[in-house]
Amino acid sequence: MKTFDYSKEFEAIAQAYAQSGGSPAALLDRKFASLVVSGNKVLASNSIPGVRIESEGAQTGVRAKVIVEPRTQVAYPVHLCFGVIPEEGLQEISSEFEIGEGAKVNFLAHCSFPHALEVRHLMEAKVHIGRGAELTYSETHFHGKEGGIVVIPKTEVRVEAGGVFNNQFKLVSGTVGKLDLELTAELEEKAVCDLETKVYGKREDKIRVKESVYLNGPWSRGLVKSRIVVSERAESEVLGEIIGNGAHTRGHVDCLEIIQGNEAKAKAVPLLQVVDPTAKLTHEAAIGSVDKKQVQTLMARGLTEGEAVETVVKGLLK
Amino acid sequence: MLQIEDVSLNLNGGPILKGVNLRISRGEIHSILGINGTGKSTLAYLLMGLEGYHPTSGRIIFEGEDITDLPIWERARRGITMAWQEPARFEGLTVQEYLLLSRRNGEGSLSPATCLERVGLNPSLYLSRPVDQALSGGERKRVELASVLAMRPKLAILDEPDSGIDAPSLDQIIEVIRTLAEERSSVILITHQEQVTRIADRASCLCSGMIIRTGNAEEMARFFSIHCRTCSHINEPEGELIENI
Ligand SMILES: Nc1ncnc2c1ncn2[C@@H]1O[C@H](COP(=O)(O)OP(=O)(O)OP(=O)(O)O)[C@@H](O)[C@H]1O
Ligand SMILES: [Mg+2]
Numbered sequence: 129m130k131t132f133d134y135s136k137e138f139e140a141i142a143q144a145y146a147q148s149g150g151s152p153a154a155l156l157d158r159k160f161a162s163l164v165v166s167g168n169k170v171l172a173s174n175s176i177p178g179v180r181i182e183s184e185g186a187q188t189g190v191r192a193k194v195i196v197e198p199r200t201q202v203a204y205p206v207h208l209c210f211g212v213i214p215e216e217g218l219q220e221i222s223s224e225f226e227i228g229e230g231a232k233v234n235f236l237a238h239c240s241f242p243h244a245l246e247v248r249h250l251m252e253a254k255v256h257i258g259r260g261a262e263l264t265y266s267e268t269h270f271h272g273k274e275g276g277i278v279v280i281p282k283t284e285v286r287v288e289a290g291g292v293f294n295n296q297f298k299l300v301s302g303t304v305g306k307l308d309l310e311l312t313a314e315l316e317e318k319a320v321c322d323l324e325t326k327v328y329g330k331r332e333d334k335i336r337v338k339e340s341v342y343l344n345g346p347w348s349r350g351l352v353k354s355r356i357v358v359s360e361r362a363e364s365e366v367l368g369e370i371i372g373n374g375a376h377t378r379g380h381v382d383c384l385e386i387i388q389g390n391e392a393k394a395k396a397v398p399l400l401q402v403v404d405p406t407a408k409l410t411h412e413a414a415i416g417s418v419d420k421k422q423v424q425t426l427m428a429r430g431l432t433e434g435e436a437v438e439t440v441v442k443g444l445l446k
Numbered sequence: 447m448l449q450i451e452d453v454s455l456n457l458n459g460g461p462i463l464k465g466v467n468l469r470i471s472r473g474e475i476h477s478i479l480g481i482n483g484t485g486k487s488t489l490a491y492l493l494m495g496l497e498g499y500h501p502t503s504g505r506i507i508f509e510g511e512d513i514t515d516l517p518i519w520e521r522a523r524r525g526i527t528m529a530w531q532e533p534a535r536f537e538g539l540t541v542q543e544y545l546l547l548s549r550r551n552g553e554g555s556l557s558p559a560t561c562l563e564r565v566g567l568n569p570s571l572y573l574s575r576p577v578d579q580a581l582s583g584g585e586r587k588r589v590e591l592a593s594v595l596a597m598r599p600k601l602a603i604l605d606e607p608d609s610g611i612d613a614p615s616l617d618q619i620i621e622v623i624r625t626l627a628e629e630r631s632s633v634i635l636i637t638h639q640e641q642v643t644r645i646a647d648r649a650s651c652l653c654s655g656m657i658i659r660t661g662n663a664e665e666m667a668r669f670f671s672i673h674c675r676t677c678s679h680i681n682e683p684e685g686e687l688i689e690n691i
Contacts, residue, residue, distance in 0.1 A: 355537075421534040424496050427518040428528050429548040429597060436519075439547065443538030 134171055140213045141166045144240035148270030148301070154207050162207040165190045167217055179206060179233070189220030189250070198228030198258065208237040215245040215276070222252045229258035229288075237267040244305070245276035253283045257291040257319075264294040275303030275331055283311040287319040289345060297325045300445045304333040304362070311338070317345030317374070325354040326445050329362030329392070340369040343377035343407065350379045355444045359388035369399040372407025381411035386418055386441060447472045447632055448493075448601055453504030455492055455655075462488050463655045466504070470601075475623060475633045477643045477663055479670045480652035486636045487531055489652070490605045493634070494528040495521050508601070525600030529607055531636075533590040535578050541589055542573040548596035561592035564625070566618045583610045591622060602626055603634045608642050620645050640667040 141164060142152035154160050155172060161179040164172040170183045170190055178200030183192040196202065212219050227233060241247050257263050271277055279299075287293050293313060304327060313321045321341050329335050335358070341350035352368040370379035385394040398411040418440045426436035448470040455463040462485050470476045480486050491499040493506060495518045506514045513521055527548075536544065545558035559569035565588040575581065577589060587610050594602050604623065611619050616639075624645060626633055635646055643649055649666035651659045651674065659669060 419534065420497065421530075422536060424494075424518055425530065425534045426547060428494055428522050428526075429593060430519055430522040430527075431547060432519050433517075439539070440536065443536050446538035 134169075137166050137169065137213070138164065138171045141171060141209060141211045141240070144211050144213060144242045144270065145209045145238050147242060148238040148240045149268055150207070150209065150236070150238040155209060160204050160207050161194075161202070162209070163192060163194075164209045165192075165219075165221065166211050166213060167219055176202075178202060178231075186220075188218045189222065192221065192223045193226070194223070195226045196228055196231045196233050196261075198261075199230040200228065200233070201231070202233040205234040205236045208235060209240075210237070210249070210251075211240040211242075212247045212249065213243065215243050216247060218248045218250075220250045220252075223254070225253065225255040225263070227255070227257045227261045227263050227291075230260045231258065232262045233264075235263070235265045237265065238270065239267065239279075240270045241277050242270065242272045242302075243274075244272050245274055247277045249277065249279045251279075251281040251283075253281070255283060255285040255293070257285070257287045257293055259288045260290040261288070262292040262294075266296040267298065269299040269302075271299065271302030271304060273303055275305040275333060277305035278308075279305065280308045281310070285311065285313040285321070287313060287315045287321060287348075289317040289319060291316070292320045292322075294322045295324070298327075298445075300326055300328040303331055304329050304335055306334045308336045309338070312340045312342070313350070314342045314344055315348035315350065315374075318347045319345060320348070321350040323350075323352050325356075327354075327356050327364070328441075328445055329356065329358040329364055331360050331362065333358070333362040335362065335364040336367075337365070338367040338369070340367075340371070341379060342371045342373060343379055344373045346375040346377065348374055348377050350377075351382065352380070353382040355384050356394065357386040357388065357441050357445060358392035358394050361391045363393040365395040365397070367397045367399065368411070368413075369401075370409050371401045371403065372409050373403045375404045375406045377404065377407040377409075379407070379409040381409075381413070383411070383413040384444065385415045386444065387416060388418075388437070388441075447509055449505075449507040450493070451505045451507065453492065453501045453506065455488065455499065456502045457488070457498070461655060463492065463501075466655075466657055468650060468657065468660070470632050470634065472600075472632055473627050473630045474648065475627050475635055475646040477635045477637060477646035477649035477666070478652055479637070479643060479649055479666060479674070481638075481674055484652045485655040486652055487605055488655075490528055490603045490634070490636060493603055494518060494526065522597075525597075526603070527594050527597045527599045527601075528603040529587075529590045529594045529605060531605040531609065533586050535581070535586070537576065537578050539577050540573065541575050541577055541592075544577045544589065545593050545596045548593050556596050556598060558592075558596065561595040562589075564595055564622050565589075565592045566615055567592070584612060584615075587611060588619075591619065595622065595626070598629070599626075599631050601632045601634070603636075605636045606638070607635070608637055608639055616641070640671060643667040643670070
């Protein structure tokens with residue numbers, strides 16, 4: 129059997145990590161908690177005081193558990209790096225995040241599939257945010273040109289009283305391939321959830337985003353924001369859902385899908401459900417081409433129509 | 447420098463501008479007066495060349511060239527620009543980036559910081575802010591004016607640059623417009639305020655899509671306050687008021 133060359137693999141993943149906007153030096157720096165996974169191998173895992181990372185490789189992926197001790201204020205972001213370097217492969221990540229009461233932590237996750245022709249990346253995450261704890265999770269994807277990739281992240285989040293969950297998902301460089309993202313968050317009293325998803329679809333990309341926020345506890349708040357641009361023959365479907373079960377809950381769905389060209393397709397389904405009569409839920413959903421006034425404003429400064437559209441789109445996806 | 451020759455415009459079948467004639471020379475501040483809905487913004491859009499605002503008849507001549515059929519950006523690159531009455535908002539675009547976009551064939555544009563200072567916004571507070579909903583109405587109007595300055599335009603069309611500006615700051619905005627003209631820009635200044643009209647060299651009164659009178663600014667401000675403010679025929683000018691220019 130061929131032995132696995134960890135250092136070479138690490139180098140490859142570090143390079144992909146850099147392409148997706150990460151800084152490889154952070155993966156080696158001991159002051160950052162980190163986890164580096166390539167295919168079904170854990171290449172590096174670094175725990176720090178207050179942040180414990182447990183992981184093990186499996187047949188087709190990796191199981192990981194991240195535990196942030198109660199009341200830990202994690203000074204530096206925890207770096208997570210997942211990737212599949214070859215053209216083909218299956219990567220199943222099963223992860224658990226346990227954020228202890230009153231802890232505060234920031235995660236920077238990068239997922240890179242630079243050469244994908246037939247890659248599947250399946251992620252199942254369970255996130256538990258303790259009372260008064262705060263988790264910010266930013267995930268950036270870097271996909272190669274070919275779009276031969278299927279990405280299916282499923283996340284379940286439970287935010288206890290007074291907890292905060294900020295989530296950003298960004299897939300704007302390279303070709304998406306097929307994305308089927310689902311996230312469900314359940315909020316207890318006075319908990320806050322803020323979701324932001326940005327995706328740029330091209331070619332034959334298929335994008336489906338379903339985000340549901342259950343405002344169960346009184347005074348809990350949720351924002352579901354998405355910015356999706358589809359060009360060429362790409363298709364997108366965005367389902368933003370907020371359920372106001374608790375008293376005095378506040379929720380807002382803000383969905384903007386931009387269609388470029390005649391062949392791309394977009395669909396938006398904002399769904400609001402007021403169960404407690406004191407809940408107040410609102411939504412704005414817009415699908416269409418780039419706002420004409422924005423484009424003409426930039427053209428009045430000397431940009432051509434193409435340049436103006438590009439500027440507007442770049443801003444939306446930033 | 448700018449000649450508007452017998453320009454008419456119909457929108458959705460209805461006449462909005464009717465036989466507009468106007469000549470504006472280099473460095474002139476020309477004020478357009480008129481009550482709500484008389485076609486001031488429409489005239490601005492038509493001069494800038496926005497989609498759907500191509501004259502039904504008539505011509506626009508700029509520096510001797512017929513620009514009636516030119517797209518917006520070509521007009522911009524010849525030195526024409528416009529500040530919107532209600533400017534657009536942009537997500538993810540900072541004030542600095544927005545101001546840097548202003549360009550006219552690469553000719554010496556002004557730095558973002560200088561432009562902001564002129565319109566009374568502190569660059570260290572505003573350069574990195576996005577031009578999105580979080581800017582107040584007045585702030586956004588000032589940024590709009592700053593981006594016009596950044597162009598060093600030959601012709602600046604300002605659609606109510608004074609609306610939404612607090613009274614104490616009005617002098618600052620007036621000063622900006624004066625400076626534009628001193629630097630040899632022509633300015634079309636759309637406004638309702640007589641105080642602002644008085645800085646103009648000349649002014650025209652627009653009523654129901656027609657220019658009913660053009661004259662010196664002082665006289666026109668008076669004319670506007672006497673006739674238009676008390677006008678009994680809403681957007682329907684009487685024949686005798688129409689005077690040839
Ligand atoms: N697309 C359109 N179709 C039909 N009528 C229009 C259209 N756009 C504007 N109008 C009408 O043309 C007239 C002139 O509008 P315009 O916005 O130019 O007025 P204005 O003088 O700038 O008014 P204000 O002082 O309120 O800014 C108005 O009566 C308006 O309702
Ligand atoms: Mg107007």
